[in-house]
Amino acid sequence: xxxxxxxxxxxxxxxxxxxxxxxxxxxxxxxxxxxxxxxxxxxxxxxxxxxxxxxxxxxxxxxxxxxxxxxxxxxxxxxxxxxxxxxxxxxxxxxxxxxxxxxxxxxxxxxxxxxxxxxxxxxxxxxxxxxxxxxxxxxxxxxxxxxxxxxxxxxxxxxxxxxxxxxxxxxxxxxxxxxxxxxxxxxxxxxxxxxxxxxxxxxxxxxxxxxxxxxxxxxxxxxxxxxxxxxxxxxxxxxxxxxxxxxxxxxxxxxxxxxxxxxxxxxxxxxxxxxxxxxxxxxxxxxxxxxxxxxxxxxxxxxxxxxxxxxxxxxxxxxxxxxxxxxxxxxxxxxxxxxxxxxxxxxxxxxxxxxxxxxxxxxxxxxxxxxxxxxxxxxx
Amino acid sequence: xxxxxxxxxxxxxxxxxxxxxxxxxxxxxxxxxxxxxxxxxxxxxxxxxxxxxxxxxxxxxxxxxxxxxxxxxxxxxxxxxxxxxxxxxxxxxxxxxxxxxxxxxxxxxxxxxxxxxxxxxxxxxxxxxxxxxxxxxxxxxxxxxxxxxxxxxxxxxxxxxxxxxxxxxxxxxxxxxxxxxxxxxxxxxxxxxxxxxxxxxxxxxxxxxxxxxxxxxxxxxxxxxxxxxxxxxxxxxxxxxxxxxxxxxxxxxxxxxxxx
Numbered sequence: 001x002x003x004x005x006x007x008x009x010x011x012x013x014x015x016x017x018x019x020x021x022x023x024x025x026x027x028x029x030x031x032x033x034x035x036x037x038x039x040x041x042x043x044x045x046x047x048x049x050x051x052x053x054x055x056x057x058x059x060x061x062x063x064x065x066x067x068x069x070x071x072x073x074x075x076x077x078x079x080x081x082x083x084x085x086x087x088x089x090x091x092x093x094x095x096x097x098x099x100x101x102x103x104x105x106x107x108x109x110x111x112x113x114x115x116x117x118x119x120x121x122x123x124x125x126x127x128x129x130x131x132x133x134x135x136x137x138x139x140x141x142x143x144x145x146x147x148x149x150x151x152x153x154x155x156x157x158x159x160x161x162x163x164x165x166x167x168x169x170x171x172x173x174x175x176x177x178x179x180x181x182x183x184x185x186x187x188x189x190x191x192x193x194x195x196x197x198x199x200x201x202x203x204x205x206x207x208x209x210x211x212x213x214x215x216x217x218x219x220x221x222x223x224x225x226x227x228x229x230x231x232x233x234x235x236x237x238x239x240x241x242x243x244x245x246x247x248x249x250x251x252x253x254x255x256x257x258x259x260x261x262x263x264x265x266x267x268x269x270x271x272x273x274x275x276x277x278x279x280x281x282x283x284x285x286x287x288x289x290x291x292x293x294x295x296x297x298x299x300x301x302x303x304x305x306x307x308x309x310x311x312x313x314x315x316x317x318x319x320x321x322x323x324x325x326x327x328x329x330x331x332x333x334x335x336x337x338x339x340x341x342x343x344x345x346x347x348x349x350x351x352x353x354x355x356x357x358x359x360x361x362x363x364x365x366x367x368x369x370x371x372x373x374x375x376x377x378x379x380x
Numbered sequence: 381x382x383x384x385x386x387x388x389x390x391x392x393x394x395x396x397x398x399x400x401x402x403x404x405x406x407x408x409x410x411x412x413x414x415x416x417x418x419x420x421x422x423x424x425x426x427x428x429x430x431x432x433x434x435x436x437x438x439x440x441x442x443x444x445x446x447x448x449x450x451x452x453x454x455x456x457x458x459x460x461x462x463x464x465x466x467x468x469x470x471x472x473x474x475x476x477x478x479x480x481x482x483x484x485x486x487x488x489x490x491x492x493x494x495x496x497x498x499x500x501x502x503x504x505x506x507x508x509x510x511x512x513x514x515x516x517x518x519x520x521x522x523x524x525x526x527x528x529x530x531x532x533x534x535x536x537x538x539x540x541x542x543x544x545x546x547x548x549x550x551x552x553x554x555x556x557x558x559x560x561x562x563x564x565x566x567x568x569x570x571x572x573x574x575x576x577x578x579x580x581x582x583x584x585x586x587x588x589x590x591x592x593x594x595x596x597x598x599x600x601x602x603x604x605x606x607x608x609x610x611x612x613x614x615x616x617x618x619x620x621x622x623x624x625x626x627x628x629x630x631x632x633x634x635x636x637x638x639x640x
Contacts, residue, residue, distance in 0.1 A: 261485065268465070268479060274430070274451070275432060276455050276483065
């Protein structure tokens with residue numbers, strides 16, 4: 001759909017550029033055109049996705065139950081930039097709501113959405129399996145078990161601890177679960193067999209879920225707390241959460257972006273990638289570690305927000321092409337926008353109560369995804 | 381321009397020996413054809429060269445052991461066309477051939493402008509420019525096979541390994557693909573080692589044939605010595621007539637059992 005719309009607009013720009021040089025063959029000219037078009041198409045997509053993400057951020061901070069007039073919000077933000085002074089009419093307490101409640105929530109939503117999407121896309125790349133994300137190797141089940149363990153055994157404790165123990169333990173358990181899956185899979189299937197790793201993940205998830213169910217059954221009074229945690233929420237977000245997660249997300253995303261070329265090479269299979277000189281096992285290990293660390297950090301503060309890691313990369317592939325050079329940055333931007341936008345109904349629909357954001361991502365995302373699959377299959 | 385030498389190369393899968401003490405030397409610019417029944421060890425030998433499976437013994441390229449080279453250096457010396465290449469349906473032809481430049485890109489780097497223009501050049505030379513932006517899933521078997529050869533060519537490796545390059549193609553595309561390899565060998569001085577099932581085609585294109593059976597080379601030499609009805613009967617267990625055309629082409633014709 002993009003090709004049809006772009007070809008005419010780019011052809012004229014290319015012709016004068018080629019004309020003065022020595023007469024190129026027809027094939028060469030047309031070839032240069034196509035590759036240039038694919039380059040500008042990438043830039044276009046990035047610009048478009050950045051625009052969507054910015055709009056989502058704006059939408060996220062102007063909406064809320066506090067009764068701030070929406071157009072005053074951007075003015076207030078501008079007013080707080082250095083050297084700019086605008087009378088936005090926003091009172092000090094309204095500004096506090098804006099800056100201390102809405103802003104960290106939007107930023108955290110963006111970070112978590114970007115991380116879950118990039119982590120999912122990277123996992124799908126190294127496992128060559130469209131249905132895999134860090135959750136499938138035990139990151140979600142591990143975090144869930146860790147949180148349940150803390151909520152059930154140390155109820156009420158930790159209020160005066162320097163760090164909140166629930167996310168910390170969830171983080172550690174998520175990483176431990178993926179590490180165990182990885183070692184079990186590697187021990188029995190060798191590092192080359194991705195199918196064994198995914199199957200080891202299935203076994204690990206069942207095991208951890210069983211342990212969690214057992215714990216819950218023995219401590220039924222915390223079921224509500226645990227479910228609230230599992231379904232995910234951004235409601236308690238403050239700048240401390242952002243500071244906690246941001247470094248992990250940043251490092252993880254940078255490492256994953258640096259492997260976009262390897263992820264493309266892995267699409268032709270481990271053996272062929274090896275013959276092309278790609279150190280397959282090392283790449284897989286680095287990508288899994290980076291994606292798991294980032295995802296574990298994200299879920300430890302936001303809970304197990306489902307659906308994002310699978311659906312966002314797929315939507316990106318369907319609309320913008322499947323090269324990881326495009327899939328990774330676009331997943332980050334669209335993932336951030338998606339979660340920020342899903343958070344709006346989560347806090348507005350039942351205000352002052354909150355809807356779990358995991359419910360919203362599935363309710364909004366699933367029908368949209370099915371619709372997209374349908375239009376795509378009709379177009380083919 | 382590179383020569384490759386095998387000394388006592390062996391491949392084992394657990395206890396089963398797939399290749400047993402393979403020793404051969406392939407001159408620069410030569411085409412060696414590996415023939416032999418299924419399971420003779422032809423594919424295993426080729427995969428051992430490109431590091432997909434481990435092997436013992438020595439494989440030297442231009443006198444230096446291949447095993448001591450970094451993976452990317454090895455990939456820049458030896459290109460491999462697999463028997464059943466994995467071609468992601470939603471990858472474009474350009475993206476696919478660009479993978480051939482991987483050996484020249486630093487770990488955290490991306491392909492340079494030169495790499496990209498080199499790929500466009502290869503696509504152009506192989507008349508594949510029209511497929512640069514097409515998805516692999518929309519291409520025919522013959523078109524895909526040419527893209528795989530284009531990817532191997534994009535590595536600029538002086539040694540080309542072909543594993544049953546024509547087994548999935550009809551007779552016209554078989555000829556087209558092998559003619560292409562022959563032309564590239566001529567133009568670039570490539571050294572070629574191919575595993576092939578079609579004995580007539582093998583004899584037609586290869587300078588030298590090695591007949592493998594249960595991991596061992598049982599006959600080696602010019603096509604007219606190896607493609608011998610008695611030898612083929614012994615190791616393939618087939619009834620064939622070997623016919624020599626006036627131009628020297630050797631044709632292997634299977635015979636049906638007259639009693640049936």
